[in-house]
Amino acid sequence: MALSNRQIAETIRHMGQLLEILGEESFKVRAYYRAAETILRQEKPLAEKTAAEMSRLPGIGKNIAAKIVELHETGRIREYENLRESIPAGLVELLELDGVGPKTVHKLWKKFGIVNVDELEAAARGHRLRSMRGFGEKKEAEIIRSIAHHRHRSGRMRRDQAEQVIDTVTAVLPPGSYTVAGSFRRGKSTVGDIDIVSVASPFTMNPLLSSVADEVIDEGERRTSIRVGARRVDVRFTDRAHFGSMLMYLTGSKLFNIHLRNIAQEQGCKLNEYGIEHLNTGEPFTFADEEAMFHHLGMDPIPPELREDTGEIECAQQHTLPSLVEPGHIRGDLHVHSTGSDGVLGIRDLARIGEQRGYEYILVTDHSASLGVAGGLDAHAVRRQLHEIEVANRDRGCHLLAGIEVDILGDGRLGLPDSVLQDLDIVVASVHSGLKQEQDIMTRRIISALHNEHVDILGHPTGRLLGRRPAFEVDMARIIEAAAETGTAMEINASPHRLDIDDIHVRQAKEHGVRMAISTDAHRKDDFANMRYGVAIARRGWCGRNDILNTKSLNELLEFIQ
């Protein structure tokens, strides 16, 4: 079977890591990493492209295209095999240690024969590293510390976990003295570390930061880094006159920053976190806010969620940035559970919560009975709930819509018969079982559900649980095509545990004219507030108000669904 784009990207990335350990120049290494990024973002399988077509993609040239073709035709890349033979496999893991980069890995390997984390730890504890130039007591201690962190670290944080870290840190800071930047501000579904811009002086802030830190990694007048729990928090200090350029710098992404600096260079300027400087005249420009800096560069302000260097900079220059959906546009929730299945809220509770949130409608979507674990609704229970909803709707306020989250069974049939589904306002269909099916079977299974005339929304389309369970194998390009063809909406599940589908697929779906439903999948009251996470993902997927089903009024929604 042809390799997936993800597998190809992993291979190219791994090649970059191996070259880095060998001591290849950084630009060549970066070229591999950049190519891997591009490959990940491709919608169509690269297997269908020729070398010439591939080399038209940004960051992929003749050489890497040839390697991908070789991989398709022979199942391997000769150069990659050679690299793997000459470099011990455990060395790549050493790159993941804080404070250990490619130069250090290379030296450890060549000078001490260290090829994995265990050997490095033994050498550091035995004080054997000190004979190496640039290594002393502190460096050894740092390595022992970062190995400990590495061992009990659990990857990136979910957004709700990131918020906990932010709350811990900002609880001791003066209100108004800080702004959270980084990937958190860009709305990413997971966050590596926390970046904060502070307009208060380091002399006031550093003691406060130390007081909440489990470890002070480094402390300076321009930047301080601390560890809170297992998480790194970086704080940059600035004054209000330079706030815009500092916030822009710290918000990133890295590729976005590099591209922006290239543009500044073309304009004869140097761009950094302190502003823009004209190289000829030496004239400095400072920016108190990001908007002013964008305008200086001749472009429209780019929302943080779009700053990934995937075309937004060109749009900003041509004044064609999309107008993105906002939290205030959301008029209802299209996936919530009640005590009818595994939720804790009664039908009337749902209506009350909807009213409190200012929603026009809430779609009640309990599980269908086929999902034994959740104690779902059978045909009889569906009719009983329909009646209950009807009664609740006699009170004015948030309108409850009758729906279901019906199982997509292993063979693509649904967990309830059409005779039941046809009485419901809106039907969400989701996969909950048989997650290990082979890709083609899973894909056809979902497509067959999309072709059921009663199915309106595909729930959590990849089934991923962030940090716990990967997305199941599915050909998303075919799913998106089928959704477009059948007029089925796709869910952006706003639970911070899911955020499914991800932003890359949202953008692909949007480009095919597929509508998205941003839904919380709420099981209890607090879950309704997760809507904001879903809106951020929609924005990262370039969605405007009209791309989102639940920005419609109740009447528009029902008309659209018919």
Next chain:
DNA sequence: GCCGTTTTCGGCCCGACTGTTTTCAGTCG
């Protein structure tokens, strides 16, 4: 390795901080 309305060769973002340095390399974001 990629890229190019000044370039097919010679560039490739820019700065903070640490440790072990007597002027800087390495790492990080």
